[in-house]
Amino acid sequence: MDEAFLRVRNxxxxxxxxxxxxxxxNQVSLEVREGETLGLVGETGAGKTTLARSIMRLIxxxxxxxxxxxxxxxxxxxxxxxxxxxxxxxxxxxxxxxxDPMTSLNPILTVGDQIEEVISVHNPQLSxxxxxxxxxxxxxxxxxxxxxxxxxxxxxxGGMKQRVIIAISLACNPKLLIADEPTxxxxxxxxxxxxxxxxxxxxxxxxxMLLITHDLGVVAQNCDRxxxxxxxxIVETGTIQQIFKNPQHPYTIGLLxxxxxxxxxxxxxxxxxxxxxxxxxxxVGCKFNPRxxxxxxxxxxxxxxxxxxxxxxxxxxxxxxxx
Amino acid sequence: MTDKKTLIKVERLKKYFxxxxxxxxxxxxxxxSIKKGETLGVVGESGCGKSTLGRTILRLHExxxxxxxxxxxxxxxxxxxxxxxxxxxxxxxxxxxxxxLNPRMTVGQTIAESLLIQKLYKPRxxxxxxxxxxDLMEMVGIAPRLINxxxxxxxxxxxxxxxxxxxxxxxxQFIVCDEPVSALDVSIQAQVLNLMQDLQExxxxxxxxxxxxxxxxxxxxTDILVMYLGKxxxxxxxxxxxxxxxxxxxxxxxxxxxxxxxxxxxxxxLLEGELISPINPKxxxxxxxRCPMADEACRREEIPLVEIKPKHFVACLKLAKx
Numbered sequence: 001m002d003e004a005f006l007r008v009r010n011x012x013x014x015x016x017x018x019x020x021x022x023x024x025x026n027q028v029s030l031e032v033r034e035g036e037t038l039g040l041v042g043e044t045g046a047g048k049t050t051l052a053r054s055i056m057r058l059i060x061x062x063x064x065x066x067x068x069x070x071x072x073x074x075x076x077x078x079x080x081x082x083x084x085x086x087x088x089x090x091x092x093x094x095x096x097x098x099x100d101p102m103t104s105l106n107p108i109l110t111v112g113d114q115i116e117e118v119i120s121v122h123n124p125q126l127s128x129x130x131x132x133x134x135x136x137x138x139x140x141x142x143x144x145x146x147x148x149x150x151x152x153x154x155x156x157x158g159g160m161k162q163r164v165i166i167a168i169s170l171a172c173n174p175k176l177l178i179a180d181e182p183t184x185x186x187x188x189x190x191x192x193x194x195x196x197x198x199x200x201x202x203x204x205x206x207x208x209m210l211l212i213t214h215d216l217g218v219v220a221q222n223c224d225r226x227x228x229x230x231x232x233x234i235v236e237t238g239t240i241q242q243i244f245k246n247p248q249h250p251y252t253i254g255l256l257x258x259x260x261x262x263x264x265x266x267x268x269x270x271x272x273x274x275x276x277x278x279x280x281x282x283x284v285g286c287k288f289n290p291r292x293x294x295x296x297x298x299x300x301x302x303x304x305x306x307x308x309x310x311x312x313x314x315x316x317x318x319x320x321x322x323x
Numbered sequence: 324m325t326d327k328k329t330l331i332k333v334e335r336l337k338k339y340f341x342x343x344x345x346x347x348x349x350x351x352x353x354x355x356s357i358k359k360g361e362t363l364g365v366v367g368e369s370g371c372g373k374s375t376l377g378r379t380i381l382r383l384h385e386x387x388x389x390x391x392x393x394x395x396x397x398x399x400x401x402x403x404x405x406x407x408x409x410x411x412x413x414x415x416x417x418x419x420x421x422x423x424l425n426p427r428m429t430v431g432q433t434i435a436e437s438l439l440i441q442k443l444y445k446p447r448x449x450x451x452x453x454x455x456x457x458d459l460m461e462m463v464g465i466a467p468r469l470i471n472x473x474x475x476x477x478x479x480x481x482x483x484x485x486x487x488x489x490x491x492x493x494x495x496q497f498i499v500c501d502e503p504v505s506a507l508d509v510s511i512q513a514q515v516l517n518l519m520q521d522l523q524e525x526x527x528x529x530x531x532x533x534x535x536x537x538x539x540x541x542x543x544x545t546d547i548l549v550m551y552l553g554k555x556x557x558x559x560x561x562x563x564x565x566x567x568x569x570x571x572x573x574x575x576x577x578x579x580x581x582x583x584x585x586x587x588x589x590x591x592x593l594l595e596g597e598l599i600s601p602i603n604p605k606x607x608x609x610x611x612x613r614c615p616m617a618d619e620a621c622r623r624e625e626i627p628l629v630e631i632k633p634k635h636f637v638a639c640l641k642l643a644k645x
Binding site for chain 2: 043044089157159160187188189190191192193195196214216217218219220222223240241244245254255256257258259260261262263266268269270271272273274276
C-alpha cells in the first residue's frame, strides 16, 4: 500500500465547560490511504464527530481547543494553516457530509444556489452559466433530475436532501470525504441507496473516505479498514476482516455481541455492563476498565499502549500486550 | 402452545387523518391478533403508520373504522370510565426517553403518578408507595438512590428504564413498545432489550413491538407484521419471515439491512424511489410504483391479504396467483 494520505497524529482535543474539562479526544492517531474507506465506529460521546470536525478545523473555540497533535493532509499540517488557507482546503481537498440532512441545508436558498456556492468559491473564474451547468451535472450525478435545480430544500424528502448534500460535497472533486453518520437519519431502504451511491461516486473519483458511524453493519458492508473509538481513544484498528472475525479488544468484542443477529438464533443478548464514563472524569488507566470483565491490576494504573499485532491490526489492551 | 388465549384482536382497523390536502391514510385495514405472552413485531419505514397503529389500538387515537378487542372486550363499546380502568392493563412505552418524561418530576414522582392516578395506592400511604417505587426501580435496574433525581440527570438508557418502570408499575397485561430502543447506543440497547425480555418472562406481558430495526424485531418477536403506507403487506412467524420473505417489499427491506459480517454477501434488491404520499392514495398496491414486478393489475384494485402458507400471509397479486 502506498503512503498514507491523511495522517492524524496524537490529536488531543478538550472542551472547557463549567463542569470541568471534557477530554473529547486523547492522543488519537489514524491514517487514511488513497482511495480507501476507513470506518470510525463508536458510541455517542466517544469523540467521533469531534475528530471529524478537528480535521476540518470546525471545532467551536471556545469552548473547544486542539491541545496538541497534527493533521497531515498529503504534506501539509492542516492545524498550522491560517484561516484563509484553510478556506481553500474545505470543500476542495476535504469535504464533509453531515449527519442531519434536515438541518444542514440552508432553507432559504435553492439547492442549485447551494451547489453553485461551493463551486464558485473554489473556481472564481467560472461564469454564471458555467456554474449553473456544473450544478445541474452534479444533481444528475446523485440521481436527482436537473429540472429541480430551482427548488428549495423543503421540497425534497430526507433521502433527496442527503443526495443534494452529497452533490455539494463532491462538487469540487475532493480527495478526502468525511461522512459523519450520513445515513443515520434515513430509513434502511434509502440508506442502502445512499451508501451504494457514495461507494460508486467514491470509486469514480478515487477519493478516500472517513466514514463515521455507530452502525457496525454499515462498516462491514462499506469499509476497507476500521478504527474503534472509545471515550476519546482509539482502542482497536484493523481491516474489516481482522475486526469482525478476530476482534481483540474487550470493547470491540462487547459491541459485536450486543447486536441482535439476523443469521443466528440467540436467546439472550450479551451486552457490555455499565455505561460510557463521564468525559470530565475519566477513569485512570484504561478508559474501559470499569466495564471490562477481564481487567487486571495494571489496567487501573496506566493507559495501555496501542500494540501492533501485525498486518495493520493494533489493539490498546494489556491482555494482548503480554503474548 | 396453540391453546394460548388471544389477548388482543384487531379487525379491519382504519385510522385516517383529515388534512387540508385530503385524507391521510395512516392505518388502512389492518387485522391481526396476539396471544397472551407473545410478541408481535411491527416493522416498516418512517411514515408507514406503525406508531399510529399502536396508538389507535390503545385508543389514544379514535379509530376511523374497525374494531379492537382486548381480552374479549370490544374497546369501541366501552365508556370513558371503563376505558380509564382498562388503561391499567394496556400501557405504552414511548420512543424518545428524552421527551416522554416530565422534566419537572423526579424519578419517584414519575413512577408514583401512574400508581396514584389508578388509585392503587393512597397518597397518604407514603411508606408502602415508596417501597413499591424502590422495588420497581430495582426491578428495571436503576439504583433506588436515584429516586429524587430529575430526568436531565439521567442518561438515555436510565431514562428509558424509568419509562419502563412506570409502565410495569400497574401490572399491565399488554404493552405497546413504540421504538423503545431506537434512541439508544447498541451496548445500552442490548441491556434494555434483555430487561424487556426478562420482564416478559417474569410477568407474562404481551408486547406489540414497533420498530424499524429488523434485527431487533427478529430477536424478540413471535410473529412479525410488515407495513407499507398504512397497509399490511406481509405477516408471518418471525423465523419464516426471515427465511422466506415473500412480498417484494419485505425482500427489499431485508436485503437493505447492513449485516455486521464482511463476508456476508447479499443480493441487494435496491429499491428505486421513495414512499409515495399517503394522502388520498390511488387504489391498488401502494408499493406498485417501486415494485420491480408490478404491472397494470397491481394498480387497479385493492390487494387482499392471502394465506399462502400456514400462518404466512402476503398481500401481493403476483404471489397469490401461483
